[in-house]
Amino acid sequence: MGNCLIAIDRRIVVKANFMTNRQTSSKSAPGADQIQSAKGTLGVMIPGMGAVASTFVAGVEAIRRRLAQPIGSLTQMGTIRLGKRTERRSPKIKDFVPLADLNDLVFMGWDIFTDDLYTAACKAGVLDRALLDQIKPFLQSVKPRKAVFDRNYVRKLDGPNVKTGKNKMELAELVRADIREFKKSSGASRFIMIWCGSTEIFLRPTAAHASVKAFEKGLEQSDENIAPSMIYAYAALSEGVPFANGAPNLTVDIPAMLELSRRNEAAICGKDFKTGQTLVKTILAPGFKARMLGLSGWYSTNILGNRDGEVLDDPDSFKTKQNSKLGVLEHILQPQMYPDLYGKICHKVHINYYPPRGDNKEGWDNIDIFGWLGYPMQIKVDFLCRDSILAAPIVLDLVLFLDLAQRSADLRGIGIQEWLSFYFKSPMTASGLYPEHDLFIQSMKLKNTLRHLKGETLITHLGLEYYD
């Protein structure tokens, strides 16, 4: 795994000049990056105020009031080892890099329904009513703005709180006006947009996505290849606001958005929060590969009863999700390099909409592996998970890390923040690079990026110096 990481990092050096000399040596220049301080308020803008968004915002408020703990959040609970093991330096990540304080977060959002965040959280049914009632006035104060929405892209939903305009460019202008208004009224000095809206139908990159110029022409002509999520992203990046994509939608994974992101120095990342079954898959699969155990099949199925499950009941939205979920095994196991172990994997993923379970998904995995001399074995996983409980800390970390990237001279101009792959099922990468799905490589990459930003020695886990 160590070799693999180094090989991948070398490619990044070739592709992106921003890391050049510092990355090739294991020691970064001291104080390498100029990171602006996190003083002031951070405005968080959320298209899609459903289960994930309400669980995230309610959770932040509950933590601020010391009613609960930020379990699952690396930025709040994680530590980072610095230097040699003998130095015993392992500060909390939030004490190592300047992250926004939770008390400095303010929120706004858009939805096709008019429910404020208290009502949305009650309907989502993720958090206990007793907790929500303690923070009710705060949640009620976050009311959705009118959404950019089109049923052609999310067939299972319809709602009244929707903007109208003569073409898609006019809708983008309306979102930009919302952003500018929030910039004025919130008193915040920095901003992030994170898509927590529904999964849209499967779209492929087309000519309309090829450049900012083509995209803007497409907006004027209301090109059908431009989905609502892209309109929010275009508006955010045009206003210099970084954008994270929590759904598997194409959204910012197109050349036009990368161009806009780099031009306006507004970072981007995505796609699809890595929670539940895929999280488990990217924990287990690297283990099998590390021990050279073979895999002949992986059958995954889920039951899910929330609104997300209902949206995914439409085959075209499910196709977007399925593509995102299927990619992980191939990239982790590299069947082309290990044909005897992973050359003939049967990988199936199903999601079944089953209302009685609400947000409490159940995911089953049947994993057929084989060992010494080809003898078969089976592993069964039954994960009774809570989708939005797993997603909310990811939203928090992405908001805080994306804001950090925006204040870092090294990171804000590069576009895609691949170091945040840790949080995504389908990580975005520079063109020509395969995505890194192995959770442990992703974690190393994230932490080494933080060390790099602060001019600390990157950790290779070589450790020979202890035996000199």
Ligand SMILES: NC(=O)c1ccc[n+]([C@@H]2O[C@H](COP(=O)([O-])OP(=O)(O)OC[C@H]3O[C@@H](n4cnc5c(N)ncnc54)[C@H](O)[C@@H]3O)[C@@H](O)[C@H]2O)c1
């Ligand atoms: N919960 C998880 O574990 C998880 C994991 C990975 C990805 N996701 C993705 O995160 C997204 C949110 O999940 P959720 O469980 O909160 O779903 P949800 O259905 O509860 O919330 C999505 C909200 O987005 C709104 N919406 C849809 N289109 C919109 C638009 N164009 N503009 C504004 N609002 C819009 C819907 O009305 C809804 O309120 C989904 O795309 C889901 O696939 C969730």
